[in-house]
Amino acid sequence: MHSTRHTHVAxxxxxxxxxxxxxxxxxxxxxxxxxxxxxxISNKVAEKSMDSFEKYMEKLGQ
Structure with missing residues (x-):
């Protein structure tokens, strides 16, 4: 049950x-x-957000 709750929050x-x-x-x-x-869980999402931001900044530099 505990892991289900974590999955739900994720x-x-x-x-x-x-x-x-x-x-x-x-x-x-x-x-x-x-x-x-x-x-x-938030840290994992933050890493994903940072990756997205870096890709966006690379596009701006082109």
Missing amino acids: ILIEANWDLKSIADRLGHSSPVTTLNTYAH
């Missing part, structure tokens, strides 16, 4: 849900709780 993050909506869906009293629990 899908919501990848679908660009905001942190407050995710916290509400999970029943957390604060988005900080959600962030502290699922920060490792």
Whole structure:
């Protein structure tokens, strides 16, 4: 059940849900709780975002 919850949060993050909506869906009293629990998932998304940004900047330099 625990891994299913993490998978669900990962899908919501990848679908660009905001942190407050995710916290509400999970029943957390604060988005900080959600962030502290699922920060490792956010880091993966951040890496993907950085890759996308780097590709965009390369296009601008051409």
